[in-house]
Amino acid sequence: MAKLAQMHPCLLVVLLFAGWTLAKTVTYDFNVSWVNANPDGLLERKVIxxxxxWPLPVIEVDKGDRLVVNMYNGLGDKNASIHFHGMYQTGTSDMDGPSMITQCPIVPGQSFTYNFSIDQNGTYWYHCHTDFCYPDGYRQALIVHDEDSYFRDLYEAELTLTVSDWYHDLVEDIRFLSLYNPTGAEPVPNSFLMNDAQKSSFPVKPNTTYLIRFINIAAFVGQYIYIEDHTFRIVEVDGVYTEPAEADMLYLAAAQRYAVLLTTKNSTEKNYPIVMVADAELLDSIAPTLQLNNTNWLEYNASAPHVEAVVQVDSSADLVPFDDINLIPSDGMALLPEPDHEIEVTVVMGNLRNGIGYAFLNDITFNAPQVPTLYTVMSSGNLSTNEAIYGEYTQPMVLKHNEVVQLVLNNNDTGAHPFHLHGRNFQVIDRAPAYGKHFYDYHDIDPVPFDPNNHSAFPTVPSRRDTFVVPPHGHYVIRFVADNPGVWLFHCHIDWHLAQGLAMVFIEAPDAIQLTHHIPQQHYDVCRAAGVPIEGNAAANTKDLLDLSGQNTQLPGLPSGFTARGIVAFVFSCISAFLGMAFIIIYGLSEPQALQKKDSADEDVTHESVPAGNAEQKTAAA
Structure with missing residues (x-):
């Protein structure tokens, strides 16, 4: 600053102006509508x-830019929105995108402008966050370039590779939350894609270092990824720069991202398979036609053979990827101090009274409020810090500004769950079991919750990311500082599990939200078009915010024993069964006597001899 003060005033103005002009506004106009596509070559279908x-456009900006996306919903029959996954949305949680959390659903024929600054860097993506619609194709990469990254001079070119699962049916045609699916088994995809295609080739030059970004934009299935005879140097995970770490294989759960440096070979004699192996442990059933192992190619020579990869394992669970808990952020951020606020939640899968399978955090399956939670904050005055106004079934957690929060996630389910926290990344300080061959160690035993009195030592510089996988019957522990006032959803990023209610809401510094957030009038206009209230508590009560009568609630659980109606039904079923058995016995005992009388009568009618071949005629005559 002293040197700046000594500069000539005109020069200082020029330099400051030059700094301001580095940041720019990047604008995209999106008309969202139905088109047809056939990415796996097996079936043409409607996609968004x-x-x-389709595929959708990749959003690209530079760190410090302002991003403006003017979205028009031209679907005609579906609501929509956009969530910019991994964006911190500092001061602008109204631009975060999840319907009924930070905005109203955008109904067909309405427009909505997303407008926010991006003061971060790395690999992200965007997707629909309304009515579980991104499996229908509404998802794509979002890249924030950073000319000042510590590894910028180490590579010559970039390559972005998305991986995803693909369904031949529209979401609305898949019987998931249904009595036909009481176990809650997730729909099994029909295929798996890379960059929304299969068997693609990605040209590269020899002896060249590339920055390759991997993004899992799937609705469900995680992928193991490796490139034959090549090694990755991990430099970023979920937007967090890391100290370089070598890896032969990565595992990307739904919503996770990696950026790696890869140096190509000094030869063009052959092409090398980019191998995707679907995490089959997530699938309840596997159709014979489902290709779990898929090959694309790092193409050195278009004329050389493109050979399919051969995966030498009996099960995807035998693969051993790099364990992301071992990544060290390059900024060296130390372990946060002991928490001011600890939250402990447990994942449970089960059924409610209607027989449908749901997902629960601490026995609560998420039910959306009648007013978007952010709008409840803005209209609640000095009651904004009272958790009760946000509704019991959003499972709200009000956080104080700048407090250290520790979240313990225990998993009582036999499946893995990639949980994402909107608005920030977080420190991952403990997880059990580890990735690789141990990841499914707890699958066949009772759940192992986190024990605060008996755990491994927390790392001094923990890994950070915004989506982390809790193992089957295992647990994880994360920490973060509540330094970003806003309303933030915490949820499993398997979209089917979100549909089942595996989510909760953090309301961070609501009194500060009221001071920092300025919601555009257009957003309220969208609510009116959707018929959604914009004021009041979770039950849309504006007169008494503590009266939650009429809030959206979950159904009662299945009874642990027989209800009165069940007992009556059981008694009458037993009586009916006994009566039925009695009639069968009586009928069985009486039938031979009748036949005997009938035979005696036949003997009285005739005594002539009848040939065997004419027995049928005798019976008829009798």
């Missing part, structure tokens, strides 16, 4: 496109 195209 943008501006008449």
């Amino acid at each position: 496109g943008i501006n008449g195209q």
Whole structure:
């Protein structure tokens, strides 16, 4: 600053102006509508496109830019929104995108402008966050370039590779939350894609270092990824720069991202398979036609053979990827101090009274409020810090500004769950069991919750990311500082599990939200078009915010024993069964006597001899 003060005033103005002009506004106009596509070559179907195209456009900005996305919902029959996954949305949680949390659903024929600054860097993506619609194709990469990254001079070119699962049926046609699916078994995909295609080739030059970004934009299935005879140097995970770490294989759960440096070979004699192996442990059933192992190619020579990879394992669970808990952030951020606020939640899968399978955090399955939670904050005055106004079934957690929060997630389910926290990344300080061959160690035993009195030592510089996987019957522990006032959803990023209610809401510094957030009038206009209230508590009560009568609630659970109606039904079923058995016995005992009388009568009618071949005629005559 002293040197700046000594500069000529005109020069200082020029330099400051030059700094301001580095940041720019990047604008995208999105007309969201239905188009047709056939990415796996097996079936053409409707997908959600943008501006008449699918795959969707990749959003690219530079760190410090302002991003403006003017979205028009031209679907005609579906509501929509956009969540910019991994964006911190500092001061702008109204731009975060999940319907009924930070905005109203955008109904067909309405427009909505997302407008926010991006003061972060790395690999992200965007997707629909309304009515579980992104399996229908509404998802794509979002890249924030950073010319000042510590590894910028180490590579010559970039390559972005998305991986995803693919369904031949529209979400609305899949019987998931249904009595036909009482176990809650997730729909099994029909295929798996890379960059929304299969068997693709990605040209590279020899002896060249590339920055490759991997993004799992799937609705469900995680992927193991490796490139034959090549090694990755991990430099970023979920937007967090890391100290370089070598890896032969990565595992990407739904919503996770990695950026790696890869140096190509000094030869063009052959092409190398980019191998995707679907995490089959997530699938309840596997159709014979489902290709679990898929090959694309790092193409050195278009004329050389493109050979399919051969995966030498009996099960995907035998693969050993790099364990992300071992990554060290390059900024060296130390372990946060002991928490001011600890939250402990447990994942449970089960059924409610209607027989449908749901997902629960601490026995609560998420039910959306009648007013978007952010709008309840803005209209609640000095009651904004009272958790009760946000509704019991959003499972709200009000956080104080700048407090250290520790969240313990125990998993009582036999499946893995990638949980994402909106608005920030977090320190991962404990997880059990580890990745690789031990990841499914607890699958066949009772759940192992986190024990605060008996755990491994927390790392001094913990890994950080925004989506982390809790193992089957295992647990994890995360920490973060509540330094970003806003309303933030915490949920499993398997979209089917979100549909089942595996989510909760953090309301961070609500009194500060009221001071920092300025919601555009257009957003309220969208609510009116959707018929959604914009004021009041979770039950849309504006007169008494503590009266939650009429809030959306979950159904009662299945009874642990027989109800009165069940007892009556059981008694009458037993009586009916006994009566039925009695009639069968009586009928069985009486039938031979009748036949005997009938035979005696036949003997009185005739005594002539009848040939065997004419027995049928005798019976008829009798």
